[in-house]
Amino acid sequence: MTDCILVLDFGGQYCHLIARRIRELNVYSEIVSPKTTPEDIEECGKKYKVRGLIISGGPQSVYDKDSLKLDKRILDLDLGILGLCYGHQLIAYMEGGLVRAGEQGEYGITKAFIDKPVGILAGLSKEEDVWMSHSDTVKEMPSTYEILAHTDNTPVAAFQHREKKIHGVQWHPEVVHTRHGRKIFENFVRDVCKCAGNWVMEDFIESSIEKIKKKVGKKKAIIALSGGIDSSTAAVLAGKAIGKNLTAVFVDTGLMRKNEPALIEETFSGKFDLDFRMVDARERFFSALRCIEDPEEKRKRIGEAFIRVFEGVAREINAEFLIQGTIYPDRIESGSQHAFTIKSHHNVGGLPAKLGLRIVEPLEDLYKDEVRVVARKLDLPPEIVDRHPFPGPGLAIRIIGEVTPESARIIREADSIVKEEIRESGLAPGLWQFFAILLPIKTVGVQGDARTYRNTIALRIVESVDGMTANFARIPYDVLERISTRITNEIPEVNRVVYDLTHKPPGTIEWE
Numbered sequence: 001m002t003d004c005i006l007v008l009d010f011g012g013q014y015c016h017l018i019a020r021r022i023r024e025l026n027v028y029s030e031i032v033s034p035k036t037t038p039e040d041i042e043e044c045g046k047k048y049k050v051r052g053l054i055i056s057g058g059p060q061s062v063y064d065k066d067s068l069k070l071d072k073r074i075l076d077l078d079l080g081i082l083g084l085c086y087g088h089q090l091i092a093y094m095e096g097g098l099v100r101a102g103e104q105g106e107y108g109i110t111k112a113f114i115d116k117p118v119g120i121l122a123g124l125s126k127e128e129d130v131w132m133s134h135s136d137t138v139k140e141m142p143s144t145y146e147i148l149a150h151t152d153n154t155p156v157a158a159f160q161h162r163e164k165k166i167h168g169v170q171w172h173p174e175v176v177h178t179r180h181g182r183k184i185f186e187n188f189v190r191d192v193c194k195c196a197g198n199w200v201m202e203d204f205i206e207s208s209i210e211k212i213k214k215k216v217g218k219k220k221a222i223i224a225l226s227g228g229i230d231s232s233t234a235a236v237l238a239g240k241a242i243g244k245n246l247t248a249v250f251v252d253t254g255l256m257r258k259n260e261p262a263l264i265e266e267t268f269s270g271k272f273d274l275d276f277r278m279v280d281a282r283e284r285f286f287s288a289l290r291c292i293e294d295p296e297e298k299r300k301r302i303g304e305a306f307i308r309v310f311e312g313v314a315r316e317i318n319a320e321f322l323i324q325g326t327i328y329p330d331r332i333e334s335g336s337q338h339a340f341t342i343k344s345h346h347n348v349g350g351l352p353a354k355l356g357l358r359i360v361e362p363l364e365d366l367y368k369d370e371v372r373v374v375a376r377k378l379d380l381p382p383e384i385v386d387r388h389p390f391p392g393p394g395l396a397i398r399i400i401g402e403v404t405p406e407s408a409r410i411i412r413e414a415d416s417i418v419k420e421e422i423r424e425s426g427l428a429p430g431l432w433q434f435f436a437i438l439l440p441i442k443t444v445g446v447q448g449d450a451r452t453y454r455n456t457i458a459l460r461i462v463e464s465v466d467g468m469t470a471n472f473a474r475i476p477y478d479v480l481e482r483i484s485t486r487i488t489n490e491i492p493e494v495n496r497v498v499y500d501l502t503h504k505p506p507g508t509i510e511w512e
């Protein structure tokens with residue numbers, strides 16, 4: 001059974017990073033509720049060998065009336081336990097240590113004096129740069145604990161129980177500013193929790209195929225292939241498990257990017273031992289969008305049209321299961337662990353209930369870059385593995401105003417030029433997204449000695465880590481110039497190109 005470290009999320013900003021750091025050590029890690037009980041851990045033990053718990057940081061004080069507390073029985077479990085920041089204070093408070101609220105806090109890089117380089121601090125130097133963000137402070141610990149480190153303001157900056165495997169550090173080893181953060185986690189997972197550190201993607205692929213086989217058996221399953229990495233990877237994994245009993249449906253909405261349907265067909269048709277179907281639904285989508293200008297109405301109609309197409313295939317093949325490419329971050333929203341949401345851009349919301357489909361999500365425990373590793377191992381082409389995000393409603397939300405086959409053609413051409421030039425410039429890997437938007441306004445221009453009155457294209461090129469916030473990218477003028485010149489030369493309907501200089505917030509990345 002795979003070793004696992006559970007991270008109890010007390011609302012810390014960096015909680016996600018903790019699970020990432022553990023996984024980087026080839027140990028499986030999951031984020032769970034702060035209210036996790038020993039019974040929950042036992043339940044999790046059916047899937048994984050739980051070897052340790054990390055109690056995350058959080059914004060509260062242990063003295064706040066409503067502050068989240070740990071189930072008392074957790075500290076009696078025979079597991080490695082590591083408290084970070086609020087987790088450190090919480091353990092101190094629960095074990096009878098002295099925590100002072102509202103003292104002089106520490107923020108940013110702080111010098112920690114390692115008094116005893118043992119246990120989780122083994123291998124650290126006498127003085128370490130660590131990253132702090134706290135106002136409450138642990139002043140004393142009962143004699144069952146030894147103090148391992150202090151700072152100028154915090155007498156108990158790290159501790160360990162003399163007999164049990166309970167540890168705490170006031171700082172954040174998960175952020176890169178703590179220089180030897182990785183070493184602390186390594187000590188914890190290897191020496192304290194005795195994890196083997198053998199969680200690798202090959203194992204994941206094998207066990208995931210087995211799980212799908214077991215769940216679906218000889219029944220039929222269906223998956224909506226969007227062309228993105230998640231659904232493509234889920235499709236290949238499921239295909240390996242159940243072969244032709246999986247039907248992968250790619251819907252050509254007429255709103256895809258240039259050559260995209262062809263790429264998907266080439267990638268999947270006759271490959272991976274699954275039943276691939278491309279459905280040409282362009283007419284259905286354009287007629288659903290006729291005369292519609294409101295962005296939300298566009299989304300709704302696209303979703304409905306998609307469901308109709310998908311429903312048809314699901315009924316035809318008698319599907320009983322729906323495979324989805326949901327990944328780990330889709331499942332967790334800050335503060336509400338395991339919030340289960342069907343990704344809106346899979347466009348199948350409402351469908352499982354209606355058709356009585358059971359859901360299988362082979363990637364539900366993986367982060368995006370882990371999905372990329374799996375996708376490469378499964379031989380998916382780089383065009384899919386390294387694809388930048390593309391919204392489910394496709395080019396429709398990049399046409400401001402009515403969507404017609406004509407406006408879709410214009411934006412598809414412009415998008416393709418942006419893509420080619422940005423790739424050519426070598427800037428693509430550092431960017432979150434780069435695309436064009438077709439504006440409904442016409443302006444006056446002069447081309448070939450004649451006055452023109454034509455459309456405007458806006459360019460949106462942004463940097464972002466997760467799409468939640470974004471900066472417009474500082475693209476060199478010569479690259480912008482090439483894009484602008486090509487668009488006005490190659491697309492007769494366009495005579496002006498503008499660059500969007502808005503960060504998110506206040507703007508969103510897409511214009512609709």
Ligand code: XMP
Nearest residue numbers: 344345389390391392393467504508509510
């Ligand atoms: P916004 O425009 O909200 O976009 O700043 C953030 C990220 O989400 C993508 N996006 C969508 N993806 N369906 C999707 O699947 C949608 O309706 C949708 N709207 C925006 C957007 O491309 C960006 O990466």
